[in-house]
Amino acid sequence: MLLLTGESWAADIESVRIAPDKKEFVLFPSGSRYTPWGHNYASVDLLKRLAQNDARVEREFAEMKAAGATVARIHPEMPRILTAPGKADPQALDQLKRLLQLAENSGIHLQITGLACYKIEDRQAWYDGMDEQDRWKTQAFFWETIAQTCAESPAVFAYDLVNEPVAFGKRAEGWYTGRMGGVEFCQRLSLDPGNRTGDDVFREWTKRMVAAIRKHDQTHLITMGMLPFPGVYTAAAEELDFVSPHLYPKSEKVDDEIKLLQKFDWGKPIVIGETFPLSCGADDERAFLLKSRGYAHGWIGHWPDKSPAELAELKRAGRATIQDAIWLSWVDLFQEIGPQMIGETSK
Numbered sequence: 001m002l003l004l005t006g007e008s009w010a011a012d013i014e015s016v017r018i019a020p021d022k023k024e025f026v027l028f029p030s031g032s033r034y035t036p037w038g039h040n041y042a043s044v045d046l047l048k049r050l051a052q053n054d055a056r057v058e059r060e061f062a063e064m065k066a067a068g069a070t071v072a073r074i075h076p077e078m079p080r081i082l083t084a085p086g087k088a089d090p091q092a093l094d095q096l097k098r099l100l101q102l103a104e105n106s107g108i109h110l111q112i113t114g115l116a117c118y119k120i121e122d123r124q125a126w127y128d129g130m131d132e133q134d135r136w137k138t139q140a141f142f143w144e145t146i147a148q149t150c151a152e153s154p155a156v157f158a159y160d161l162v163n164e165p166v167a168f169g170k171r172a173e174g175w176y177t178g179r180m181g182g183v184e185f186c187q188r189l190s191l192d193p194g195n196r197t198g199d200d201v202f203r204e205w206t207k208r209m210v211a212a213i214r215k216h217d218q219t220h221l222i223t224m225g226m227l228p229f230p231g232v233y234t235a236a237a238e239e240l241d242f243v244s245p246h247l248y249p250k251s252e253k254v255d256d257e258i259k260l261l262q263k264f265d266w267g268k269p270i271v272i273g274e275t276f277p278l279s280c281g282a283d284d285e286r287a288f289l290l291k292s293r294g295y296a297h298g299w300i301g302h303w304p305d306k307s308p309a310e311l312a313e314l315k316r317a318g319r320a321t322i323q324d325a326i327w328l329s330w331v332d333l334f335q336e337i338g339p340q341m342i343g344e345t346s347k
Contacts, residue, residue, distance in 0.1 A: 013104050015154040016221065018241060024269055024297045035342045036157060036271050036298030038071035038108065039064055039334075043302075044118045044183055047080045047095050054098070061106040064303055067331060068338035071109045071157055073273060073300045074099065075116040078142060079124050085138055088145045096146070100153040109157035111244075111273070111300070113225060114146060114209075115139055116163065117176070118183040128175055132190050135175075136205065140212035151217035158221040160273070161209050164246065165189055165224070167198035167232070186227070199235035206239040225273045230263040237266050242297075244273035249288040251280040258291050271298035282329040286337060299341060301330060 014027035016034050025034040041064070042049050042057070050057050064072060076099075080092045103110045117123050127138060143159070150156050166177060168190040178186030189205045190196070196204075210222055221241040226233045228247055237243050245264045249257040264270055272292065277285040289299060304311065304327040311328040314320040320328065 013107055013109070013154050015219065016109060016157050018221065018269065022268065034070070034109075036071040036109070036111070036300065037338060037341050038069035038299075039073070039301050039303035040274060041072045041074055041303045043075045044116075045077070046074055046099075047076050047092055050095050050098060051091075057099075058102055060303065060307070061102050061108060063307060065106045065108055067308065067335050068342070069108055069303075069334075070342070071111055071298070071300060072103070072303075073111040073113060073160065075113045075118070075163070076146075077119070077122065078115050078117050078127075079122045081145065082124075082127070082138070082142060084126065085130075085134070086141055093145070093149050096149055100150060100155050103155035104153065108155070110155055111158045111160050111223070111271075112146060112150065112156065113160040113163050114143060115161075115187065117187070118163075118185055120176075120182050120184060132192055136189075136208060140208055143209050143212040144215055147213040147216040147220075151220070156220045158223050158241070159213055159217075160244065161206065161222065161224045162187060163225040164227045165202075165205075166227075167201040168193040168196075198232060202233065202236040203238065206236045210239050223271065223273075226264070228260055230260070234266065237268065240268065242269040242271055244271045246274035247272050247288075248275060248278045249280050249284055251284055254280075254284050254287045254291065257288055258295070261292055261295050265295060269297040270295060271300065272296050273300050274302070275299060276302050277326060277330055277333075282333045285330070286333055289337060289341060293341065301334060304331065 014030055016025050017028045019026045026032060027034045076096055081088055083089050130138065147159065164178060164186040166186055166188045169188040171191045175188050175191065176184040176186065177188065178184050190201050193201055213222060223240050223242050223244045224236055226243065226245045228245060243264050243266060245261065247257055247261060306327065308331045311320065311324055311331065314324050315328060
């Protein structure tokens with residue numbers, strides 16, 4: 001298990017660029033190879049957590065760094081960022097600046113996922129009542145606001161336009177899908193596609209969001225969190241700097257997941273934006289990660305809400321739940337194979 005020293009991590013963090021060979025990432029200005037290896041962090045309550053317990057977030061960044069993480073995928077809650085059409089909350093933007101500072105101090109880059117309206121209870125009626133064009137205008141304003149806030153920070157690895165979008169659906173289905181309890185992790189981009197195909201919707205929407213970011217930030221990379229359906233996202237990928245599929249291998253079907261991963265090879269770097277032993281054990285997850293090195297150029301798992309030290313103590317005391325055991329197996333695996341994942345990729 002990881003041991004925390006309490007020391008301050010180096011703040012000399014460089015920005016990330018696409019490598020000249022268009023296959024991997026490098027740090028600028030040094031030119032050193034950079035491998036995204038880390039976790040989704042505080043996916044549904046990031047800004048709330050920071051506002052209530054800044055010290056906890058700082059500690060958890062130190063824990064992730066001690067475990068070997070180079071990147072954290074964060075999901076700042078959109079209902080906290082925007083308070084009305086065309087209006088951002090200054091306090092929320094200050095919290096985002098605080099996250100940038102924590103990232104710079106810890107040496108962890110951030111993949112900033114946008115438009116997060118995951119918690120059903122926190123959604124805003126004014127936003128969900130908009131038609132498509134007003135909704136897209138608001139989403140573009142969100143990204144302009146985020147880019148303007150983050151443009152100067154070398155800690156930003158990438159802007160992740162939206163988590164696992166669906167091109168369109170029926171109006172009766174609403175804007176959201178992918179429900180797990182009181183959260184929904186996926187959004188539909190249109191409820192009125194007309195004669196447009198899914199490719200048309202994705203291409204138009206992605207171009208608009210990228211343009212919003214590029215008004216204020218010409219440097220940092222842009223991607224999109226993708227469901228494991230590569231054919232859905234080919235049009236969106238045209239506008240992205242790298243692609244970011246979410247892949248969870250199944251027990252005894254690692255090779256099937258590798259074949260699926262290969263279908264996301266569109267001549268751009270691949271970062272697996274979500275993975276975890278959710279439908280398999282640690283051994284299959286290990287095999288998937290190691291085999292994927294010939295195709296992927298970065299990997300992002302999930303960081304537990306309980307600290308690794310707390311999970312280890314629960315195990316020692318015989319009080320760990322099955323869920324605790326799964327989380328602990330992931331943290332142990334992450335540390336075990338981290339040097340292999342960050343080292344030279346297999347060819």
